[in-house]
Amino acid sequence: MESIFHEKQEGSLCAQHCLNNLLQGEYFSPVELSSIAHQLDEEERMRMAEGGVTSEDYRTFLQQPSGNMDDSGFFSIQVISNALKVWGLELILFNSPEYQRLRIDPINERSFICNYKEHWFTVRKLGKQWFNLNSLLTGPELISDTYLALFLAQLQQEGYSIFVVKGDLPDCEADQLLQMIRVQQMHRPKLIGEELAQLKEQRVQKTDLERVLEANDGSTVLDEDEEDLQRALALSRQEIDMEDEEADLRRAIQLSMQGSSRSISQDIPQTSGTHLTSEELRKRREAYFEKGYCRPVGTGTWGQTINLNHQLPKPNYTMQQQQQDPPGQLSQPSERPTTSSGAPGSDPGDAMSEEDMLQAAVTMSLETVRNNFKTDGKK
Numbered sequence: 001m002e003s004i005f006h007e008k009q010e011g012s013l014c015a016q017h018c019l020n021n022l023l024q025g026e027y028f029s030p031v032e033l034s035s036i037a038h039q040l041d042e043e044e045r046m047r048m049a050e051g052g053v054t055s056e057d058y059r060t061f062l063q064q065p066s067g068n069m070d071d072s073g074f075f076s077i078q079v080i081s082n083a084l085k086v087w088g089l090e091l092i093l094f095n096s097p098e099y100q101r102l103r104i105d106p107i108n109e110r111s112f113i114c115n116y117k118e119h120w121f122t123v124r125k126l127g128k129q130w131f132n133l134n135s136l137l138t139g140p141e142l143i144s145d146t147y148l149a150l151f152l153a154q155l156q157q158e159g160y161s162i163f164v165v166k167g168d169l170p171d172c173e174a175d176q177l178l179q180m181i182r183v184q185q186m187h188r189p190k191l192i193g194e195e196l197a198q199l200k201e202q203r204v205q206k207t208d209l210e211r212v213l214e215a216n217d218g219s220t221v222l223d224e225d226e227e228d229l230q231r232a233l234a235l236s237r238q239e240i241d242m243e244d245e246e247a248d249l250r251r252a253i254q255l256s257m258q259g260s261s262r263s264i265s266q267d268i269p270q271t272s273g274t275h276l277t278s279e280e281l282r283k284r285r286e287a288y289f290e291k292g293y294c295r296p297v298g299t300g301t302w303g304q305t306i307n308l309n310h311q312l313p314k315p316n317y318t319m320q321q322q323q324q325d326p327p328g329q330l331s332q333p334s335e336r337p338t339t340s341s342g343a344p345g346s347d348p349g350d351a352m353s354e355e356d357m358l359q360a361a362v363t364m365s366l367e368t369v370r371n372n373f374k375t376d377g378k379k
Contacts, residue, residue, distance in 0.1 A: 001140060001183060003174040004126060009135040009192060015075035017135035018120035019083055022111055022165065024172035028083055030073060037069035037079050074118050077163075087170060094152070094162035106152055107145045111165040114155055123151075124169075127178025136192055142185040281360045 005024040007017040019028045048061045068076045081091050091113065092099050106112075111124040121134035123143070130148050132141035143151055152162060169175075 001185070003177050004131065004133075004140045005172070005174065006133055006137075006140050007135055008138070012073035012118070014073075014118075014120045014135055015080055016073075018113060018122050019080060021133035021135065022113065022122040022124060023087065023170055024124075024126075024174055025170075027087075033075050033079055033083065034069060036082050037066060037075060040068045040076075040078050040082065041066050077115065080113065080120065084165070084167075087167070089165055089167035089169070091163040092166055094164050095156060099164060106149050109164055110169060112152070113163045113165060114160045115163070116155075116158065116160040123148075126172075126174045127176075127180075127182070129178060129182060137189045138192055139189040141189050142183065281357075281364070284357055284360075 005021065007020050007026075009017060013030055016028055016030060016033060019033075020026055044067075045061065048058050051057060068079050077091070084091065094112065107130075109125070111122060114121055114123065119136075121132070121136070123130065123132050125131075130143040130145065132143055132151075134141070155162060
């Protein structure tokens with residue numbers, strides 16, 4: 001493909017590109033084609049002058065612009081045909097009746113020139129393969145032999161005028177090289193405008209991508225800073241939680257120690273060896289008699305023997321015991337033998353001796369009896 005000469009579009013010089021691509025070289029320039037166009041204009045003027053320079057047609061012809069060229073770079077088919085005559089080449093209209101009567105297969109021709117709306121391009125055979133050398137393409141387009149007739153028919157349907165180039169084309173490097181080898185085209189060339197639009201789109205996408213990457217770089221830095229801050233806050237919270245846990249543990253230990261001291265102090269009875277209140281004596285007496293001992297028997301003031309079980313008023317502990325027993329059932333304490341001093345048998349589990357407890361109970365009973373006698377005497 002690199003050996004094939006292919007001029008790309010510049011302005012409206014498609015006629016120049018068409019001729020040079022056909023001849024495979026820079027054979028014509030805009031100046032040379034303009035010179036040919038001026039020659040054609042002069043020949044036409046001379047033919048018009050034959051009818052009289054004073055005629056209306058001649059004056060109208062002079063006022064009209066050239067039909068062979070314009071300021072944009074367009075050249076007519078007459079300019080192209082005259083340019084090819086220099087190389088002994090002739091143009092024949094492809095769909096003319098004269099050519100159709102020849103019934104020539106398109107693949108047996110050497111080249112074609114196609115025109116549509118002032119645009120010219122060449123289709124030529126180089127070696128044994130056909131190529132579309134349109135200057136609007138980014139490069140030569142390979143055309144298979146089977147596709148050539150369809151390609152030309154499609155151009156005719158689109159309104160193209162097709163001319164067959166008759167004559168021997170000048171030798172070129174590409175034709176000699178492609179006589180020996182065949183080329184394969186993996187990707188078809190694109191239109192120049194399409195390529196430019198694609199390049200522009202790629203530049204826009206690249207610019208957008210660069211902006212996104214720049215924004216991402218900035219956000220990445222911010223994200224890293226934010227992550228560092230989050231890690232610092234997490235570590236700080238962990239330290240605070242550890243300190244709180246340590247403080248809670250210390251408080252729990254302190255409360256546990258205080259609770260242990262209270263339980264120990266509650267388990268140890270607070271007794272006094274010499275001073276006991278009447279309430280403490282009463283409670284201990286109740287505990288003593290509840291264990292099943294008989295109530296004491298004492299002597300009154302006048303020497304009477306008093307059975308405290310029957311004559312003395314019952315102390316409060318009896319009422320408490322009755323509240324605990326079910327109705328109809330009375331507590332029946334069993335009697336135990338007394339010691340030589342008249343006191344019941346000692347209980348090693350009591351903190352106070354049984355003798356002391358018995359003495360305290362007798363004393364309280366005697367005081368109760370005295371108070372009752374005093375009350376009866378006053379009555």
